Structure formats: structure tokens, C-alpha cells
Amino acid sequence: MPNNEIQLNQHIKATPAAVWAVLTDLDSAATTLTGVLSLERVSGEGYAVGTRWRETRKMMGKEATEEMWVAEVEPERRTVVKANSRGADYTTCFTLTPSGDGTDLSMIFGAESDTSSVLAKLLMKVFSGIATKATEKMMAQDLRDIAAAAEAR
Structure with missing residues (x-):
């Protein structure tokens, strides 16, 4: 996982x-x-390594569309999703662990700048606090949504 990460x-x-x-x-x-406002499948069927899609979300008041892909799959245990946008590589890892009356779902999101410019590093520091809070809020909502859908099955 990248060195700048959030885990929920x-x-x-x-x-x-x-x-x-x-x-x-x-x-x-x-x-x-x-x-998620919309999701458009780019390639692949089902859910397998290499499956790609464009996902549109509203974050910090603006719509953003990112192309994402499945990088790793261990059915019912773990999956890794990747994206690359605006000079950064993004990795999201989901881990499922059986626990008592259900499943513990862990979500780790990380970002790593693929540029070493001083300006890019400065901007990452300036905006990281705001972006981190918005990302944590989005991740927490995703986890609640996943839980509600799984518990309703």
C-alpha cells in the first residue's frame, strides 16, 4: 500500500x-x-483482475470521474482496486474477515504522488488535510452502504 493511507x-x-x-x-x-453518481464499465465482465470502469462521484462540491481497475482478487477474502489521476496513483484494498455473527470489512485507501516536484509536494501537504477528511467521510459512507446492502440479502 502507498505511504499516505486511511484505514476504516x-x-x-x-x-x-x-x-x-x-x-x-x-x-x-x-x-x-x-x-457514486454513475458507473460505466470500460472492459471486462463480472469482477476479475483487469476489469475496468469509470466511476463518477461528487466530492467537495464537484463531480469527478476516475477510471479504476481491479488489480487483485482473492474471492470472499480480499480485493485491490487501483486508479491513476492527476499525477497520483491510488490504491484501495478491501479485506473481509469472518467475525462472530458476520464479517469485518476493512477498507484501506492510499495515494502516492508519482511526481517529485517541490510544487507537487507542497500542494499535497496543503490540501491533504481537507482531502483526507472528505475521503474519510466518503469511505465511511461506502462502508455503511455496503453493510446495509449485505445485511438486507
Whole structure:
């Protein structure tokens, strides 16, 4: 994972299979995740390494569309999604762990600048606090949405 990362956890009262089914259902993401305005599949069917899509979200008052792809898959255990935008590589790792009456879902999001300019580093420091809070809020909502959908199955 990149060195600038945020980790959140959510206990879900559903089996890892039910959580996995929601997490990997790209075609329903825009209805399952309240933060996703639209999702357009670019390549691949289902959910497998190499599957690509464009996801549009509203963040900090602006719509942003990012192309994302599945980088790793361990069914019902772990998946890694990647994106590259505006000079940074983004990695999101989801880990599912059976726990008591359900599943603990861990979401780790990281960003790593692929530029070493002084200006880029300065901008990352200036905006990182604001962006971090907005990203944490979005991640927490995604986890709540995933939990609600999995628990309703």
C-alpha cells in the first residue's frame, strides 16, 4: 500500500459471501453506494483482475470521474482496486474477515504522488488535510452502504 493511507473498518452482520457479492457487484454500485453518481464499465465482465470502469462521484462540491481497475482478487477474502489521476496513483484494498455473527470489512485507501516536484509536494501537504477528511467521510459512507446492502440479502 502507498505511504499516505486511511484505514476504516466496518462490522457487517452478514457472511463474507454476502459482503463479497455486494462489494464486487459493479453493475449495481451506483444504486448501492450513495456517493457514486454513475458507473460505466470500460472492459471486462463480472469482477476479475483487469476489469475496468469509470466511476463518477461528487466530492467537495464537484463531480469527478476516475477510471479504476481491479488489480487483485482473492474471492470472499480480499480485493485491490487501483486508479491513476492527476499525477497520483491510488490504491484501495478491501479485506473481509469472518467475525462472530458476520464479517469485518476493512477498507484501506492510499495515494502516492508519482511526481517529485517541490510544487507537487507542497500542494499535497496543503490540501491533504481537507482531502483526507472528505475521503474519510466518503469511505465511511461506502462502508455503511455496503453493510446495509449485505445485511438486507
